[in-house]
Amino acid sequence: MATGVVLMSATASSSNGLVRRTGGQVLIDQLRIHGVDHIFGVPGESYLAALNALYDQRNAIKFVICRQEGGAANMAEAYGKLTGKPGICFVTRGPGATNASIGVHTAFQDSTPMVILVGQVARDQEEREAFQEIDYRRMFGPLTKWSAQIEDARRIPELVSQAFHRAVSGRPGPVLLALPEDMLTDEVEVADARQYTVVRSAPAPEDMEKLRGLLEKAQRPVIMLGGGGWTRQACDDIRAFAEANKLPVTTAFRNADLIDNRHPQYIGNIGLGSEPALSKRVRESDLVIAVGPRLGEITSAGYTLFDIPVPKQPLVHVHGGADELGRVYEATLMINSGMANFAKAAKAMKPVASTPWAADIAKAHQEYLDSTRPTGSVGDVDLGEIVAWLNTRLPDDALVCNGAGNYAGWVHRFFQYRGIRTQLAPTSGAMGYGVPAAVAAKIVEPRRTVVAFAGDGCFLMSGQEFATALQFGANLVIVVVDNGQYGTIRMHQEREYGGRGHGVELRNPDFAAYARAFGGHGETVLRTEEFAPAFERCLTSNVASIIHVKTSLEQITSRTTISKMREAHAAKKH
Numbered sequence: 001m002a003t004g005v006v007l008m009s010a011t012a013s014s015s016n017g018l019v020r021r022t023g024g025q026v027l028i029d030q031l032r033i034h035g036v037d038h039i040f041g042v043p044g045e046s047y048l049a050a051l052n053a054l055y056d057q058r059n060a061i062k063f064v065i066c067r068q069e070g071g072a073a074n075m076a077e078a079y080g081k082l083t084g085k086p087g088i089c090f091v092t093r094g095p096g097a098t099n100a101s102i103g104v105h106t107a108f109q110d111s112t113p114m115v116i117l118v119g120q121v122a123r124d125q126e127e128r129e130a131f132q133e134i135d136y137r138r139m140f141g142p143l144t145k146w147s148a149q150i151e152d153a154r155r156i157p158e159l160v161s162q163a164f165h166r167a168v169s170g171r172p173g174p175v176l177l178a179l180p181e182d183m184l185t186d187e188v189e190v191a192d193a194r195q196y197t198v199v200r201s202a203p204a205p206e207d208m209e210k211l212r213g214l215l216e217k218a219q220r221p222v223i224m225l226g227g228g229g230w231t232r233q234a235c236d237d238i239r240a241f242a243e244a245n246k247l248p249v250t251t252a253f254r255n256a257d258l259i260d261n262r263h264p265q266y267i268g269n270i271g272l273g274s275e276p277a278l279s280k281r282v283r284e285s286d287l288v289i290a291v292g293p294r295l296g297e298i299t300s301a302g303y304t305l306f307d308i309p310v311p312k313q314p315l316v317h318v319h320g321g322a323d324e325l326g327r328v329y330e331a332t333l334m335i336n337s338g339m340a341n342f343a344k345a346a347k348a349m350k351p352v353a354s355t356p357w358a359a360d361i362a363k364a365h366q367e368y369l370d371s372t373r374p375t376g377s378v379g380d381v382d383l384g385e386i387v388a389w390l391n392t393r394l395p396d397d398a399l400v401c402n403g404a405g406n407y408a409g410w411v412h413r414f415f416q417y418r419g420i421r422t423q424l425a426p427t428s429g430a431m432g433y434g435v436p437a438a439v440a441a442k443i444v445e446p447r448r449t450v451v452a453f454a455g456d457g458c459f460l461m462s463g464q465e466f467a468t469a470l471q472f473g474a475n476l477v478i479v480v481v482d483n484g485q486y487g488t489i490r491m492h493q494e495r496e497y498g499g500r501g502h503g504v505e506l507r508n509p510d511f512a513a514y515a516r517a518f519g520g521h522g523e524t525v526l527r528t529e530e531f532a533p534a535f536e537r538c539l540t541s542n543v544a545s546i547i548h549v550k551t552s553l554e555q556i557t558s559r560t561t562i563s564k565m566r567e568a569h570a571a572k573k574h
């Protein structure tokens with residue numbers, strides 16, 4: 001039993017000293033032992049016994065009551081990113097589980113530790129297609145590191161312990177436990193497990209020797225940071241390694257907070273919307289040290305930055321999951337290591353004597369800085385100027401969240417993240433993520449300023465969680481960027497079919513009135529200069545707020561317009 005954890009009492013003790021408890025009580029006791037302080041979920045009749053047990057632990061574990069299971073799962077995923085501990089999501093069977101799958105998929109692709117607990121039909125009803133019955137092991141198998149069903153309440157400590165260890169070990173990720181409702185009401189005598197420990201692999205001394213040898217031979221190296229499993233200390237250590245060896249640092253898509261973007265050796269973010277000059281630098285590099293990221297489609301710019309299977313440039317790939325190494329790219333050096341252990345070893349490595357690349361870092365950093373300066377916009381609202389203003393206005397520990405959509409391109413381009421845990425965004429590209437992620441962040445860290453960006457379509461996928469924010473006093477600010485379209489899809493339509501946009505138009509509500517209807521604060525911004533005072537009023541309102549920013553559809557991205565895309569399409573046809 002973990003020190004300081006007081007478990008719930010029960011009615012009777014046996015001669016062996018074990019307390020007789022229901023499966024629901026055993027489950028909640030294990031969550032307490034494993035350090036759970038927040039659960040995000042939507043209640044369901046399939047796990048009433050667990051909710052009943054949670055009542056006795058309500059002062060120790062906060063149950064955040066969400067409005068839809070997708071929001072709950074995204075909140076749990078955001079908690080995992082924010083804390084490094086498994087985010088806990090509790091949903092009911094059938095519709096609850098299917099709704100939650102979006103957050104599970106994000107946790108999987110983003111390498112975020114998460115434990116999802118799903119109510120299940122009674123064991124004597126299985127395989128009959130009972131009400132809302134699904135085999136969750138089959139359903140979630142491809143989306144999780146491990147999916148299991150607890151058939152015997154006596155095995156709850158064992159399987160919950162396994163779930164936590166799997167969620168945080170190697171490449172972090174989601175695990176699922178299905179909970180038959182009658183199993184949760186069974187009374188059993190069983191010993192508790194101990195609190196989980198994090199097990200991480202570490203680089204061998206010869207790995208670091210090979211890395212140093214490759215670095216000694218390089219003329220144009222670059223280090224790329226990304227993936228899950230990072231800690232503040234790991235970020236400090238890898239920065240020290242980069243500083244000692246005068247290495248230019250880039251970050252993978254939506255991992256920009258692994259280093260202070262104002263650092264003179266930071267040269268930009270690799271992924272969607274990357275600066276062409278940065279992509280060119282990576283392609284022409286003679287050594288890429290990729291620490292943590294999956295080298296997937298987005299990070300590799302559609303598998304164009306590196307040749308498959310053998311990149312033309314020497315590649316060092318460091319990753320917590322052994323299965324990821326060599327999966328797409330046969331790197332020159334593959335190191336299976338947790339981020340903290342590798343970063344510690346890298347910091348301790350003797351710096352190379354010669355760094356001919358150092359002279360070019362200032363130019364690369366300046367190219368990055370130049371890209372963060374707004375270049376003008378069509379219409380009365382310049383989203384680039386708004387984000388640039390927030391970049392100077394927000395405190396260094398502010399947390400900026402977003403989902404998926406073209407609007408996020410302005411955030412990623414014009415905002416400089418200050419360091420770890422200042423960005424929450426889905427590398428999976430899941431719309432609807434930003435609002436619930438921001439709600440979770442503000443609940444968990446109420447003293448920090450939390451700002452969520454959401455497109456109109458993105459917000460309407462999870463905007464109901466604004467009610468959750470108000471219920472739990474999460475006084476965040478949501479910026480809804482409204483161009484009346486599914487803008488990303490419209491962009492692709494214009495690129496491929498020029499002028500034939502269809503199926504993407506949105507008839508939107510008054511989002512400021514929406515906020516007020518829930519009891520929050522609402523603002524409408526029609527011109528760039530209106531944003532700053534609107535934002536200040538939100539901060540002083542002492543409630544969750546929405547700023548409805550109406551932008552021109554013509555300005556389809558931070559770099560181009562619909563008219564220019566049509567011109568390019570026409571030229572391509574001829």
